[in-house]
Amino acid sequence: MRDLSNDKSNLSLNTATVRERWNLKQIIDGCARHDIGGIAPWRDQIAACGLDEAARRIKDAGLRVSGVCRGGMFPAADAAGRQANIDDNLRAVDEAVTLGADCLVLVVGGMPPGSKDLGDARRQVEDGIAATLEYARAHDMPLAIEPLHPMYAADRACVNTLGQALDICERLGDGVGVAIDVYHVWWDPDLETQIERAGRNNRILAFHVCDWLVPTTDMLLDRGMMGDGIIDIRGIRKQVEAAGYDGSCEVEIFSAQNWWKQDPDDVLQTCIERHQSVV
Amino acid sequence: MRDLSNDKSNLSLNTATVRERWNLKQIIDGCARHDIGGIAPWRDQIAACGLDEAARRIKDAGLRVSGVCRGGMFPAADAAGRQANIDDNLRAVDEAVTLGADCLVLVVGGMPPGSKDLGDARRQVEDGIAATLEYARAHDMPLAIEPLHPMYAADRACVNTLGQALDICERLGDGVGVAIDVYHVWWDPDLETQIERAGRNNRILAFHVCDWLVPTTDMLLDRGMMGDGIIDIRGIRKQVEAAGYDGSCEVEIFSAQNWWKQDPDDVLQTCIERHQSVV
Numbered sequence: 001m002r003d004l005s006n007d008k009s010n011l012s013l014n015t016a017t018v019r020e021r022w023n024l025k026q027i028i029d030g031c032a033r034h035d036i037g038g039i040a041p042w043r044d045q046i047a048a049c050g051l052d053e054a055a056r057r058i059k060d061a062g063l064r065v066s067g068v069c070r071g072g073m074f075p076a077a078d079a080a081g082r083q084a085n086i087d088d089n090l091r092a093v094d095e096a097v098t099l100g101a102d103c104l105v106l107v108v109g110g111m112p113p114g115s116k117d118l119g120d121a122r123r124q125v126e127d128g129i130a131a132t133l134e135y136a137r138a139h140d141m142p143l144a145i146e147p148l149h150p151m152y153a154a155d156r157a158c159v160n161t162l163g164q165a166l167d168i169c170e171r172l173g174d175g176v177g178v179a180i181d182v183y184h185v186w187w188d189p190d191l192e193t194q195i196e197r198a199g200r201n202n203r204i205l206a207f208h209v210c211d212w213l214v215p216t217t218d219m220l221l222d223r224g225m226m227g228d229g230i231i232d233i234r235g236i237r238k239q240v241e242a243a244g245y246d247g248s249c250e251v252e253i254f255s256a257q258n259w260w261k262q263d264p265d266d267v268l269q270t271c272i273e274r275h276q277s278v279v
Numbered sequence: 280m281r282d283l284s285n286d287k288s289n290l291s292l293n294t295a296t297v298r299e300r301w302n303l304k305q306i307i308d309g310c311a312r313h314d315i316g317g318i319a320p321w322r323d324q325i326a327a328c329g330l331d332e333a334a335r336r337i338k339d340a341g342l343r344v345s346g347v348c349r350g351g352m353f354p355a356a357d358a359a360g361r362q363a364n365i366d367d368n369l370r371a372v373d374e375a376v377t378l379g380a381d382c383l384v385l386v387v388g389g390m391p392p393g394s395k396d397l398g399d400a401r402r403q404v405e406d407g408i409a410a411t412l413e414y415a416r417a418h419d420m421p422l423a424i425e426p427l428h429p430m431y432a433a434d435r436a437c438v439n440t441l442g443q444a445l446d447i448c449e450r451l452g453d454g455v456g457v458a459i460d461v462y463h464v465w466w467d468p469d470l471e472t473q474i475e476r477a478g479r480n481n482r483i484l485a486f487h488v489c490d491w492l493v494p495t496t497d498m499l500l501d502r503g504m505m506g507d508g509i510i511d512i513r514g515i516r517k518q519v520e521a522a523g524y525d526g527s528c529e530v531e532i533f534s535a536q537n538w539w540k541q542d543p544d545d546v547l548q549t550c551i552e553r554h555q556s557v558v
Contacts, residue, residue, distance in 0.1 A: 161468060188439075
């Protein structure tokens with residue numbers, strides 16, 4: 001596995017990590033100032049900055065775009081809603097292409113309000129990815145399905161294991177893979193087997209890191225800095241790299257009560273230290 | 280599947296549902312007053328009441344004991360701790376036998392403090408169950424491994440899918456099965472397959488119900504009453520009964536801000552209504 005002990009070039013900053021205090025321009029400048037190799041911007045921040053200006057600034061800063069957050073959110077209560085969601089994903093593909101991103105990350109969406117039919121939501125997700133995929137292939141933009149922790153199955157993403165995501169990939173063919181986030185998959189008894197499977201089929205498009213805190217006080221906004229929780233991050237990275245992944249290690253931390261309140265320059269410095277010592 | 284529309288005999292009340300306002304004697308009396316068929320008491324309440332008195336009162340009330348909560352919590356930082364945990368499980372077997380319970384439910388435990396080795400915790404769990412099993416078999420008390428939702432993998436139970444629990448059962452042999460709680464398993468893409476597998480091997484020892492609320496505001500204490508969330512409870516019961524299960528439907532609701540604050544008689548009445556209309 002790669003030696004990251006002096007590395008910054010394989011570190012990518014998901015902008016959610018510091019977005020509460022910095023806008024996208026500030027985050028780009030911050031990454032450049034700290035010599036961080038990559039960035040993964042969110043679409044609302046890209047829109048606020050302006051797509052072309054965001055692309056120019058990121059390019060000028062020499063940053064790799066490890067992913068664009070995010071496409072997905074496919075299920076809806078009716079056909080018009082589903083089509084609107086697909087249309088939005090096509091726009092997301094365009095934005096990812098303009099930014100030269102490694103992939104468009106898909107947080108696939110949960111069950112429509114009022115639904116108790118998880119199977120139907122999962123079918124809608126697969127249909128939505130299929131409807132986006134031809135366009136994405138034509139524009140050479142890989143779609144990265146991010147399986148989310150099962151605690152988000154109802155309202156954020158009904159793809160909840162790596163194995164489930166890979167089943168979808170294999171049914172849909174080329175141009176779609178997975179984003180592996182240690183926060184979402186660390187608990188999976190089948191994880192090592194599925195990482196190997198993903199590697200055999202060249203499906204690993206992104207690797208995201210943060211940590212699972214004990215206790216976790218909020219289901220969404222209490223993620224930990226790498227090293228502060230109980231995930232064997234290096235063990236998972238070892239598996240992912242053994243499976244052939246050589247892309248960025250993207251730090252994505254939602255932390256309303258801790259990291260989001262701290263000086264973003266300090267947060268970036270801590271990300272670098274932990275990237276080198278823990279990831 | 281069974282018609283529960285006028286049923287109370289297959290309803291069992293896990294005492295956690297009303298324990299904030301009633302002690303075990305009051306809960307037993309409440310179940311009898313509402314003509315509820317079964318009860319699943321927690322060990323601390325049994326101890327507070329006195330084991331023999333609890334057994335006598337439950338028997339006098341004509342209640343089936345669908346399970347005793349709980350054994351498990353096997354992992355520990357050292358051998359002495361692990362042995363103490365096994366010893367406690369042997370006592371739990373004794374208590375379940377005295378109460379005439381259908382099974383002893385195992386919440387297997389998470390990672391010892393400071394550990395990042397999930398695989399080791401899982402090995403400790405399997406070793407702990409194995410060390411308890413001979414005694415449980417000799418006393419004819421089935422052990423029911425309850426896979427808990429992956430959000431509890433770190434600190435409560437590192438057995439997190441039905442498939443994982445069944446793998447353990449098959450390695451250990453007779454006398455051990457599973458408790459299927461819809462709250463913990465509803466999200467699992469492999470659920471139907473694993474329920475069928477559990478049925479083929481006669482491993483389904485208990486069926487627990489409550490509901491997953493959207494949003495869920497607390498990872499532990501915000502479970503919903505059946506029908507108030509997004510779980511297709513009847514769909515899962517249909518699968519469980521098709522797999523051969525004909526035991527109790529045990530209601531277990533941790534709800535600090537809602538049901539625990541309400542009059543327990545009202546809670547029991549609502550449990551009955553939802554048992555008949557939603558489960």
